[in-house]
Amino acid sequence: MASVQDVLSGNRLSLARLLSQIENDTSAGRAALSDLFPHTGNAHLIGVTGAPGTGKSSLVNQLAHYYRHPPENLSPKSVAIVAIDPSSPFSGGAVLGDRVRMRDLAGDPGVFIRSMASRGSLGGLARTTSGVVQAFDATGYEVVLIETVGAGQAEVDIARLAHTTLVVEAPGLGDDIQAIKAGILEIADILVVNKADRPGVENTERALRNMLNLAHPIKRVYRHHGTLEVVPSAIAVPTESESIWIPAIQKTVATDGTGIQELGDLITQHKEHLENTGDWESRERTRLSAELDDLLHAALVSCWEDTLPAGRYQEVFDQLIERVISPRQAVNALLNGTQDK
Amino acid sequence: MASVQDVLSGNRLSLARLLSQIENDTSAGRAALSDLFPHTGNAHLIGVTGAPGTGKSSLVNQLAHYYRHPPENLSPKSVAIVAIDPSSPFSGGAVLGDRVRMRDLAGDPGVFIRSMASRGSLGGLARTTSGVVQAFDATGYEVVLIETVGAGQAEVDIARLAHTTLVVEAPGLGDDIQAIKAGILEIADILVVNKADRPGVENTERALRNMLNLAHPIKRVYRHHGTLEVVPSAIAVPTESESIWIPAIQKTVATDGTGIQELGDLITQHKEHLENTGDWESRERTRLSAELDDLLHAALVSCWEDTLPAGRYQEVFDQLIERVISPRQAVNALLNGTQDK
Numbered sequence: 001m002a003s004v005q006d007v008l009s010g011n012r013l014s015l016a017r018l019l020s021q022i023e024n025d026t027s028a029g030r031a032a033l034s035d036l037f038p039h040t041g042n043a044h045l046i047g048v049t050g051a052p053g054t055g056k057s058s059l060v061n062q063l064a065h066y067y068r069h070p071p072e073n074l075s076p077k078s079v080a081i082v083a084i085d086p087s088s089p090f091s092g093g094a095v096l097g098d099r100v101r102m103r104d105l106a107g108d109p110g111v112f113i114r115s116m117a118s119r120g121s122l123g124g125l126a127r128t129t130s131g132v133v134q135a136f137d138a139t140g141y142e143v144v145l146i147e148t149v150g151a152g153q154a155e156v157d158i159a160r161l162a163h164t165t166l167v168v169e170a171p172g173l174g175d176d177i178q179a180i181k182a183g184i185l186e187i188a189d190i191l192v193v194n195k196a197d198r199p200g201v202e203n204t205e206r207a208l209r210n211m212l213n214l215a216h217p218i219k220r221v222y223r224h225h226g227t228l229e230v231v232p233s234a235i236a237v238p239t240e241s242e243s244i245w246i247p248a249i250q251k252t253v254a255t256d257g258t259g260i261q262e263l264g265d266l267i268t269q270h271k272e273h274l275e276n277t278g279d280w281e282s283r284e285r286t287r288l289s290a291e292l293d294d295l296l297h298a299a300l301v302s303c304w305e306d307t308l309p310a311g312r313y314q315e316v317f318d319q320l321i322e323r324v325i326s327p328r329q330a331v332n333a334l335l336n337g338t339q340d341k
Numbered sequence: 342m343a344s345v346q347d348v349l350s351g352n353r354l355s356l357a358r359l360l361s362q363i364e365n366d367t368s369a370g371r372a373a374l375s376d377l378f379p380h381t382g383n384a385h386l387i388g389v390t391g392a393p394g395t396g397k398s399s400l401v402n403q404l405a406h407y408y409r410h411p412p413e414n415l416s417p418k419s420v421a422i423v424a425i426d427p428s429s430p431f432s433g434g435a436v437l438g439d440r441v442r443m444r445d446l447a448g449d450p451g452v453f454i455r456s457m458a459s460r461g462s463l464g465g466l467a468r469t470t471s472g473v474v475q476a477f478d479a480t481g482y483e484v485v486l487i488e489t490v491g492a493g494q495a496e497v498d499i500a501r502l503a504h505t506t507l508v509v510e511a512p513g514l515g516d517d518i519q520a521i522k523a524g525i526l527e528i529a530d531i532l533v534v535n536k537a538d539r540p541g542v543e544n545t546e547r548a549l550r551n552m553l554n555l556a557h558p559i560k561r562v563y564r565h566h567g568t569l570e571v572v573p574s575a576i577a578v579p580t581e582s583e584s585i586w587i588p589a590i591q592k593t594v595a596t597d598g599t600g601i602q603e604l605g606d607l608i609t610q611h612k613e614h615l616e617n618t619g620d621w622e623s624r625e626r627t628r629l630s631a632e633l634d635d636l637l638h639a640a641l642v643s644c645w646e647d648t649l650p651a652g653r654y655q656e657v658f659d660q661l662i663e664r665v666i667s668p669r670q671a672v673n674a675l676l677n678g679t680q681d682k
Contacts (some may be wrong), residue, residue, distance in 0.1 A: 034670055291668050292671055296642075296672050324379070335641070
C-alpha cells in the first residue's frame with residue numbers, strides 16, 4: 001500500500017496506486033482518504049458534462065492546456081483530469097472510445113489523468129469519484145477537471161461534486177431532445193457550444209438562450225438526508241444582497257482552440273463570483289452534506305443487516321410475496337417485530 | 342377519509358379521495374394501502390415512457406380505447422391511466438401541457454384517469470406512484486397504463502413498476518441522442534415508433550434495430566438492497582430452457598389508430614410470454630423487493646434520526662466542514678460515538 005506521505009510528497013506512482021485502492025474501495029483506501037481529508041479544500045473542481053459527440057474530451061484537453069500555458073498575466077496551474085467512462089448497461093461497452101490524450105499533456109508532470117469505469121453501480125461511481133477527487137485535491141492539484149457523459153442522475157450527482165459545472169452542447173445533435181434533459185441543464189454554470197464552426201450553431205445558441213430565459217429564477221437541486229429537493233437559488237444563496245449567477249454561454253471550437261481563452265476567463269469569473277458571494281462555502285457544505293448522508297445511509301443499512309437473524313428477511317419477504325402482509329407491514333416486521341400498519 | 346370498503350365496492354369518488362391520501366402520504370392513506378394490498382396482484386401493469394413530442398399521451402389514449410373496444414374475439418377490460426407530469430426542475434412548469442383526454446374515455450365508467458405531479462422529490466414520486474397503482478389494482482382495474490416522460494432515473498424506477506414496458510420514439514427527434522439514453526431503452530419490452538407517417542421513420546426504425554442487435558444478450562438492471570446492479574437477462578431469467586423476449590418494434594400513428602391493434606396484440610403476447618416463462622412472478626418479486634428496500638431505507642434513516650441527540654448531527658457536520666474529521670469518521674461518530682477510520 002502506498003503511504004500517505006509518499007502521496008502527499010508528490011510521488012506519482014504512489015498516487016496512482018492509491019487511486020486504485022480508492023476505486024476498489026479497500027480498507028487501506030478508506031484509511032488513506034481519512035488521512036488525506038484534512039489536506040483537501042483547495043482545488044477548484046470543474047465538472048464538464050455533455051452528450052457523446054459534443055467534443056467534451058477535446059474541450060477538457062484544451063482547458064488543461066490553457067491552465068498549463070495560460071495568458072501572460074496568469075501563472076500556470078497543476079491539473080488533474082478525472083474522466084468517467086460509464087460502461088453502458090445497454091451495450092456492455094464504454095460509450096466513449098477515444099481516451100487518447102494530447103501528447104503535450106501526457107508528458108507534463110503538472111498534469112495527472114485518471115480514467116474511471118463505472119462498473120454498473122451508479123451510486124458507487126459517485127462515491128469513488130468523490131474519493132479520487134479528494135485525493136487529487138489533497139495532493140495539491142489546483143484544478144480538477146471532472147468529465148462525465150451527461151446522461152442521467154449519476155452524472156447530475158457527479159457534477160454536483162464540482163464548484164463550477166460546464167455543460168457542453170454541439171450543433172446538430174437534436175436540440176429539442178437535449179433541451180429536455182433538464183436535470184443536466186439546470187446544473188450548468190457555463191453552457192459551452194462546442195463545434196461552433198458547424199452549421200446550426202445559431203439555432204443551438206438560441207435554443208439554449210430560450211431555455212435560460214424560461215428558467216428565471218434559476219433553480220437548483222439540493223440533496224438533504226438522501227432526498228432530492230428543488231430549491232430556488234434565491235433561497236439557496238444565503239444573503240439577499242448577493243448577485244445571482246446567470247449561466248453564461250460560450251462558443252468554442254476545441255479542435256483549434258477557438259474560444260478556449262474566453263472560456264477560461266468565464267471559469268475564473270465564476271470562481272470569483274462563488275468566493276465573493278459565499279457560494280463557494282455553500283457549495284462545499286452541500287457537497288459534504290450529500291457525501292455524509294450517502295455514507296450514513298449505506299452504513300445504516302449495513303449495520304441493520306448485521307443484526308438481522310439469518311433467514312428473517314426471506315421469511316418476511318415470502319409473506320409479502322404471498323400478499324399476507326403489505327410492504328409497510330413487512331418493514332415494521334423487519335424493524336421491530338410487529339406488523340402494525 | 343374514504344372507507345376501504347367503499348373503494349373496493351367501486352365507488353369512484355371514494356377512490357379519488359383515497360388516491361389523494363396516497364399522493365399526500367397521509368397515515369390514513371398508508372393504512373388503507375395495507376388493507377388493500379391483499380387484493381392486489383391481478384392487474385396487468387403497462388408502462389409507457391418516451392420523450393416529449395413522441396405522442397405518448399395520444400398513444401396511451403388509443404390503447405385505453407383498444408382495451409375498451411377490443412377486436413371481436415376479446416372482451417373489454419377496465420383501464421386505469423396514471424399519467425405522471427414531472428414538474429421540470431428547470432422551468433418550474435409541467436413538461437407536458439396537454440392533459441386533455443379523448444371524450445369517449447372521460448365518459449366511460451370502465452376508465453379512471455389520474456394525473457400526478459412530481460413535486461420535486463424523485464424518490465417520493467416512485468413511492469406514491471406505486472401506491473396509486475396498487476389502489477387501482479386492488480379495486481379491480483384489469484389494465485393499468487403508467488405514462489412517464491423518459492428522462493432519467495426516476496422514470497426508469499417507475500417503469501420498473503410495470504410488467505410490460507413500452508418505450509415510445511418518433512422520427513426526427515434526434516435519433517443518436519435518444520439512442521444514448523440506454524437506461525430507458527434497456528427497459529423496453531416493446532419499442533413503439535409513433536408518428537410513423539412522418540418522414541425519417543425508416544431511419545428511426547433502423548437505429549432502434551441496430552441498438553437491439555448490439556444489445557444481445559439483453560441486459561436488465563435490478564435493484565438489490567438499494568444499489569443498482571446490471572444482470573444479463575440470461576441470469577435473471579430462472580430456467581435455461583426458457584425463451585428470451587427480444588424487444589419487438591411496432592410502428593403506430595396514434596392520431597388515426599394505425600398499428601394500435603397490432604400493438605395490443607404484441608402486449609398480449611408479452612403478457613403470455615411472462616406467464617409462460619415464470620417471468621411474471623420474477624418481475625413481481627423484483628418490484629416488491631425494490632419497494633420493500635426503499636421503504637426499509639427510509640424507515641431506517643427515520644428511526645436513526647429519532648434516536649440522535651438534538652444538535653449532534655450539526656456538531657459532527659461542523660467538524661467535517663472544518664475538515665477536523667473525514668466523512669467516514671463523521672459517519673462513525675454519528676453511528677457509535679467513535680471516530681475510527
